Amino acid sequence: xxxxxxxxxxxxxxxxxxxxxxxxxxxxxxxxxxxxxxxxxxxxxxxxxxxxxxxxxxxxxxxxxxxxxxxxxxxxxxxxxxxxxxxxxxxxxxxxxxxxxxxxxxxxxxxxxxxxxxxxxxxxxxxxxxxxxxxxxxxxxxxxxxxxxxxxxxxxxxxxxxxxxxxxxxxxxxxxxxxxxxxxxxxxxxxxxxxxxxxxxxxxxxxxxxxxxxxxxxxxxxxxxxxxxxxxxxxxxxxxxxxxxxxxxxxxxxxxxxxxxxxxxxxxxxxxxxxxxxxxxxxxxxxxxxxxxxxxxxxxxxxxxxxxxxxxxxxxxxxxxxxxxxxxxxxxxxxxxxxxxxxxxxxxxxxxxxxxxxxxxxxxxxxxxxxxxxxxxxxxxxxxxxxxxxxxxxxxxxxxxxxxxxxxxxxxxxxxxxxxxxxxxxxxxxxxxxxxxxxxxxxxxxxxxxxxxxxxxxxxxxxx
Ligand code: MN
Numbered sequence: 297x298x299x300x301x302x303x304x305x306x307x308x309x310x311x312x313x314x315x316x317x318x319x320x321x322x323x324x325x326x327x328x329x330x331x332x333x334x335x336x337x338x339x340x341x342x343x344x345x346x347x348x349x350x351x352x353x354x355x356x357x358x359x360x361x362x363x364x365x366x367x368x369x370x371x372x373x374x375x376x377x378x379x380x381x382x383x384x385x386x387x388x389x390x391x392x393x394x395x396x397x398x399x400x401x402x403x404x405x406x407x408x409x410x411x412x413x414x415x416x417x418x419x420x421x422x423x424x425x426x427x428x429x430x431x432x433x434x435x436x437x438x439x440x441x442x443x444x445x446x447x448x449x450x451x452x453x454x455x456x457x458x459x460x461x462x463x464x465x466x467x468x469x470x471x472x473x474x475x476x477x478x479x480x481x482x483x484x485x486x487x488x489x490x491x492x493x494x495x496x497x498x499x500x501x502x503x504x505x506x507x508x509x510x511x512x513x514x515x516x517x518x519x520x521x522x523x524x525x526x527x528x529x530x531x532x533x534x535x536x537x538x539x540x541x542x543x544x545x546x547x548x549x550x551x552x553x554x555x556x557x558x559x560x561x562x563x564x565x566x567x568x569x570x571x572x573x574x575x576x577x578x579x580x581x582x583x584x585x586x587x588x589x590x591x592x593x594x595x596x597x598x599x600x601x602x603x604x605x606x607x608x609x610x611x612x613x614x615x616x617x618x619x620x621x622x623x624x625x626x627x628x629x630x631x632x633x634x635x636x637x638x639x640x641x642x643x644x645x646x647x648x649x650x651x652x653x654x655x656x657x658x659x660x661x662x663x664x665x666x667x668x669x670x671x672x673x674x675x676x677x678x679x680x681x682x683x684x685x686x687x688x689x690x691x692x693x694x695x696x697x698x699x700x701x702x703x704x705x706x707x708x709x710x711x712x713x714x715x716x717x718x719x720x721x722x723x724x725x726x727x728x729x730x731x732x733x734x735x736x737x738x739x740x741x742x743x744x745x746x747x748x749x750x751x752x753x754x755x756x757x758x759x760x
Pocket of ligand 1: 344368369434
C-alpha cells in the first residue's frame with residue numbers, strides 16, 4: 297500500500313476492514329480522476345483532495361466523510377459523473393460530494409447583509425452537516441496554500457474565509473478549524489495588523505511562558521494538597537486574530553490583555569471543575585469581574601468551561617480555564633466530535649437531531665429577534681448566483697426591491713427558473729429569479745397587495 301494512503305488510514309478513528317477499503321477505494325479513484333491536473337503551486341491536484349481528506353480524518357470524521365473529502369472535487373473538476381460516484385460509492389457519499397460542489401458556486405459579497413444571508417444559507421442548505429465540514433476542510437487546505445495564488449485573488453479569498461467560513465466553523469464549535477482559518481486569512485487581509493500583533497506576541501514571550509510554567513507547577517501542587525488528584529494541565533496561546541480584535545478593543549494596550557497565554561486544567565467530572573476553582577481562589581486572589589461560568593451558562597456554540605483570572609503573587613495575572621476532558625474535546629471539535637457521528641454501526645445519522653441542532657446554533661445569534669429565523673426565511677438566487685434572503689411568502693416584487701430600489705421601480709417582468717412568470721408570483725427557496733426591467737416601467741399601487749417586505753412597500757407608496 298502507498299505510504300500516503302497508509303498514513304491517512306492510520307488517522308481514522310475506527311478502522312474496520314470495511315472502512316479501510318472504502319478510503320483506499322476513494323483514494324485510488326480520486327488519484328486516477330485528477331491524473332495530470334496541477335494546482336497553482338505546480339503540485340499534482342490530487343494533493344489538495346488528499347490534504348482535505350487528511351484534515352477530515354484529523355477532526356475524527358468517519359470513513360464516509362473522509363472518502364467524500366477525497367472525492368470532493370471530482371464532479372466539478374473531472375469527467376466523473378454523479379452516476380459513477382453513486383454506483384461506486386453509494387448515495388450518501390454522492391450527497392456529500394454534490395453538496396460541497398453546490399456550496400462552491402455561491403458567490404461572496406463584501407457586504408454584511410449578503411454575508412449574513414450566505415452564512416445562514418450555508419447552514420440551512422447543508423441538511424447533512426458533513427457537507428459543511430468537508431467544505432471547511434477544503435477551505436483550510438486552500439488557505440494553507442494561498443501564497444501560490446495571484447495577490448488580487450488572495451485578498452478576495454482570504455476575506456471570504458474570514459467573513460464566511462471561519463465564523464461558520466466557530467458556530468459549529470470547531471475551534472480547531474476556526475482558529476486556523478482566522479489566523480491564515482488575517483495574514484492576508486490585514487498584513488500590517490498581522491505583523492504588529494505577531495511581533496508584540498513574540499516580545500517577552502519566553503519570559504511570559506516561563507512565569508506561566510512556574511505558576512502551573514504551584515497550582516498543581518495546591519490541587520494535589522487539597523485532595524484533587526485526577527487532572528492534567530497545559531496552556532494555550534491565544535489565536536492571533538482573536539488577540540488582535542481584543543488588542544483593538546483595549547485601545548492597543550497589550551498590558552490589559554491577560555489571556556495571551558492561558559493555563560488549562562482538565563478534570564474528570566463537572567463537580568471537580570467547581571472544586572478546583574474553589575481551591576485556586578482560596579490560594580490566589582481572583583480578579584473581580586473575570587470569573588465566568590460557561591458550564592452553567594454555555595456560549596452560543598456550546599462551549600463550556602470555567603474561566604478565572606488570578607493574581608499569581610509575582611505581580612502577574614494569569615487566566616485559568618477549567619473544564620472536563622469531555623468539554624475540552626467539545627471545545628476543540630464541536631459538532632465534529634458530536635456523539636451523533638460516533639455511534640457504532642449507525643450509518644443513518646438522525647437527520648432530525650442534526651437539523652434541530654443547526655437551527656439551534658444558527659438562531660442563537662443575538663442579532664436575531666426571531667428564534668426560528670430559518671423556517672421563516674427563504675433564500676433565492678440571482679442568475680449570477682448571488683443569494684437574496686427574503687421572508688417566506690415574498691414575491692418577485694420583493695426580490696426586485698431587495699436587489700435595488702431602482703430595479704424594483706423599473707420592473708416590467710420576471711423569469712423564475714428561466715420561465716416568464718407573473719411579477720406577483722410567490723417565490724420558493726432555491727429559485728433563480730431574473731428581473732426584467734424597462735426604462736418606461738413604473739410601480740403600480742396594486743403591487744402593495746403582493747409585497748411582503750416593508751422596504752418594497754415603502755418604495756411603491758413613495759411612487760404613487
Ligand atoms: Mn477543493
